[in-house]
Amino acid sequence: xxxxxxxxxxxRLLPHRAPMLMLTxxxxxxxxxxxxxxxxxxxxxxxxxxxxxxxxxxxLLAQAGGTLLGGRLQNTAGQPGGAIVQIKTFQLAALRxxxxxxxxxxxxxxxxxxxxxxxxxxxxxHAQQFFHGTLMLAALxxxxxxxxxxxxxx
Amino acid sequence: xxETGTPTAAIGIAGxxxxxxxxxxxxxxxxxxxxxxxxxLPPMVRRRTSRxxxxxxxxxxxxxxxxxxxxxxxAIFVSAVxxxxxxxxxxxxxxxxxxxxxxxxxxxxxxxTAAGYWSMATGSMASMQAMAGLDDGFALALLEAxxxxxxxxxxxLLVVYDAAMPVHFLPDYHWQTGAFALVLDxxxxxxxxxxxxxxxxxxxxxxxxxxFPARNPAMACVPLFQAxxxxxxxxxxxxxxxxxxxxxxxxxxx
Numbered sequence: 128x129x130x131x132x133x134x135x136x137x138x139r140l141l142p143h144r145a146p147m148l149m150l151t152x153x154x155x156x157x158x159x160x161x162x163x164x165x166x167x168x169x170x171x172x173x174x175x176x177x178x179x180x181x182x183x184x185x186x187l188l189a190q191a192g193g194t195l196l197g198g199r200l201q202n203t204a205g206q207p208g209g210a211i212v213q214i215k216t217f218q219l220a221a222l223r224x225x226x227x228x229x230x231x232x233x234x235x236x237x238x239x240x241x242x243x244x245x246x247x248x249x250x251x252x253h254a255q256q257f258f259h260g261t262l263m264l265a266a267l268x269x270x271x272x273x274x275x276x277x278x279x280x281x
Numbered sequence: 282x283x284e285t286g287t288p289t290a291a292i293g294i295a296g297x298x299x300x301x302x303x304x305x306x307x308x309x310x311x312x313x314x315x316x317x318x319x320x321x322l323p324p325m326v327r328r329r330t331s332r333x334x335x336x337x338x339x340x341x342x343x344x345x346x347x348x349x350x351x352x353x354x355x356a357i358f359v360s361a362v363x364x365x366x367x368x369x370x371x372x373x374x375x376x377x378x379x380x381x382x383x384x385x386x387x388x389x390x391x392x393x394t395a396a397g398y399w400s401m402a403t404g405s406m407a408s409m410q411a412m413a414g415l416d417d418g419f420a421l422a423l424l425e426a427x428x429x430x431x432x433x434x435x436x437x438l439l440v441v442y443d444a445a446m447p448v449h450f451l452p453d454y455h456w457q458t459g460a461f462a463l464v465l466d467x468x469x470x471x472x473x474x475x476x477x478x479x480x481x482x483x484x485x486x487x488x489x490x491x492x493f494p495a496r497n498p499a500m501a502c503v504p505l506f507q508a509x510x511x512x513x514x515x516x517x518x519x520x521x522x523x524x525x526x527x528x529x530x531x532x533x534x535x
Contacts, residue, residue: 213428242290242477243431265428268290270479270529 140197141190142210146170149183150190150232156198158236163191165230179224184232184250184258185214191234192246196264209267215245217260224252242266291533292430293472295350296464297509298343299502300336300442306457310503311510314343321402329385330398331367333360333444336460337395338402341440344462348436352403354464355429356396356438359412359422361498362446363392369447395442419461419501420521420528423478430467439463443499461502471535473509478521478530485518485529508532 137150146168154162165187167174173183189212196210224230234248243265250258299315301307307315319327319335321342327335337358345352367390374382391397393411400409414421419441426437442460466472504519514534521528 211424211428237432239432243428245432263428263432265424265431267424268477268479270481 140194146172160235161191161195163232167226167228169226181219181222181257187232187250188248188260189262191232192264196244211265213263215261220257222257228252290477291469291474292427293466293469293474294463295466296344296348298340298347299461300339301459331364333364334395334398337440337442338399340460340462344464348464353405353407354436354438355407355434357410357422357426358396358440359418360442361415361418364390364394365446416498417522418498420478426465427477435467437465441499441502443497456497459499474533476531478528480526481529
């Protein structure tokens, strides 16, 4: 299954908004993996001296994995109350990444549920991999209203 | 995401154990069998370890026995200040220029001391984490355990502990030493279960506020452990921390 998302569609899957929404579109995805594209914008908040840092691959992978988790949530429990990302492992390689660079991010689901999942993946620029890592993403439940609900006592 | 099973936000409590060396305090809180017995540690090791480490290991041991599981579980140890008594001894020695410093004290002063002794005593090669989160420690450790159970672990041992602080560090605080441990299971089955903890946007007037975290951050576990003892069926929301946006969790008893 191939899916190409617009920015509007991405905003339904991720809580991020520009300029923190760094994915430009999803090139392809299925239940277990996704291939995303990020075109580095001039207002990217991670830029240092007009270069995108290779450590920004953490954020890119988190957002790519988030599209998979977000899609899963939309099929089940709806919008989460928030999300957390835990960095399990990562490796970096030095690379100069200018504004306008097209970065390809591949994320693969390793284990988990609709609520939290482990992803691994990498980010590349001009076919040169500069980031590889493993992240845990978890969707947090929204805080219930301040009274006991029927759902609580079910 | 295939073969993930039925999505669930709940985790089971397979066993629990606690250690409150002050018998009067334990009795006041309604707990029995809370003494400081650490038979798991060989006598020589026991003499070297701090009170904080011993209460943590005593509680962990009880939880594993209650859950009837092997002790070689992935474990999360959380403490607000960890080995502050040991650190205080080291700082006092430095102040008095009593060199060389004790290697044993130095070895025992790190935040993962309890986790390290637990892994050595049990021969566990499973992952061990040492966390700190002050008053939110229990809530955040529970969240970490929930995440691990959703992703990579079938069972997790969670140990929350804190020893009394040196009086001259926090003279206005009178922390009471205590440790609480849970063996948490990915599958709820017929077990008491916990939903994912959440941070309320404001204190909930229908959820009892406790002063336990002020007594010692680990004491934030007391409402949950008291609820587990009562064994009343149904769901109830419990406070895990205080403040304007307190952490809470829903406990469902079978």
